[in-house]
Amino acid sequence: xxxxxxxxxxxxxxxxxxxxxxxxxxxxxxxxxxxxxxxxxxxxxxxxxxxxxxxxxxxxxxxxxxxxxxxxxxxxxxxxxxxxxxxxxxxxxxxxxxxxxxxxxxxxxxxxxxxxxxxxxxxxxxxxxxxxxxxxxxxxxxxxxxxxxxxxxxxxxxxxxxxxxxxxxxxxxxxxxxxxxxxxxxxxxxxxxxxxxxxxxxxxxxxxxxxxxxxxxxxxxxxxxxxxxxxxxxxxxxxxxxxxxxxxxxxxxxxxxxxxxxx
Ligand SMILES: [Zn+2]
Numbered sequence: 001x002x003x004x005x006x007x008x009x010x011x012x013x014x015x016x017x018x019x020x021x022x023x024x025x026x027x028x029x030x031x032x033x034x035x036x037x038x039x040x041x042x043x044x045x046x047x048x049x050x051x052x053x054x055x056x057x058x059x060x061x062x063x064x065x066x067x068x069x070x071x072x073x074x075x076x077x078x079x080x081x082x083x084x085x086x087x088x089x090x091x092x093x094x095x096x097x098x099x100x101x102x103x104x105x106x107x108x109x110x111x112x113x114x115x116x117x118x119x120x121x122x123x124x125x126x127x128x129x130x131x132x133x134x135x136x137x138x139x140x141x142x143x144x145x146x147x148x149x150x151x152x153x154x155x156x157x158x159x160x161x162x163x164x165x166x167x168x169x170x171x172x173x174x175x176x177x178x179x180x181x182x183x184x185x186x187x188x189x190x191x192x193x194x195x196x197x198x199x200x201x202x203x204x205x206x207x208x209x210x211x212x213x214x215x216x217x218x219x220x221x222x223x224x225x226x227x228x229x230x231x232x233x234x235x236x237x238x239x240x241x242x243x244x245x246x247x248x249x250x251x252x253x254x255x256x257x258x259x260x261x262x263x
Pocket of ligand 1: 044045046047048049069070071072073074
């Protein structure tokens with residue numbers, strides 16, 4: 001019986017993950033442009049051609065049309081397919097990693113990953129992290145902390161306070177010393193929400209990964225473009241990447257690491 005439920009969970013995560021991924025694209029494009037999420041229906045952003053149902057099948061339609069609009073042949077951003085594929089992969093991973101331990105934890109992790117994908121792309125394109133996403137991630141954290149097999153609820157509360165606190169220090173410290181923002185205040189709120197979601201142990205891991213990868217990418221970008229140092233880059237996407245890795249793979253990696261130091 002349990003086998004059947006698990007197989008059902010995989011099928012539902014795969015199909016629903018694709019559909020939700022498709023909806024995330026709508027959110028990522030329309031929310032920062034203050035457009036309605038419901039109307040008008042999906043259309044080409046170049047020629048406003050209204051997508052038929054068969055133009056709107058996640059991943060498959062994009063591949064069939066060769067990444068171009070059926071009518072005007074303008075390229076359709078690869079982001080649509082990337083978001084759909086990534087969302088589906090994260091949903092399947094959530095089931096694979098957490099379903100046996102706690103189905104509720106698996107579902108909340110999947111939802112959190114979808115929210116984080118929105119934060120990633122919107123921050124990347126518009127340099128803004130909407131409060132509503134941080135709030136929803138914090139709500140996921142409030143549920144997660146009771147079902148996390150690795151950490152106790154108190155670890156998640158500490159994570160929220162420490163994450164928000166450290167990032168707030170960085171934020172106000174940069175304004176005080178450098179006389180400019182080193183990161184946005186949206187990052188501070190996201191760090192607090194991520195702390196609640198991950199617990200302080202996995203949060204440290206997430207911020208470390210995000211900072212290391214972020215620093216490397218920024219150095220490469222600065223070298224390549226030879227731009228003046230004042231060019232602003234969003235820091236959020238790197239942190240978001242770290243949060244997703246820590247959420248899905250943090251426990252085994254931390255256990256392995258602790259095993260290494262403690263022998
Ligand atoms: Zn078109």
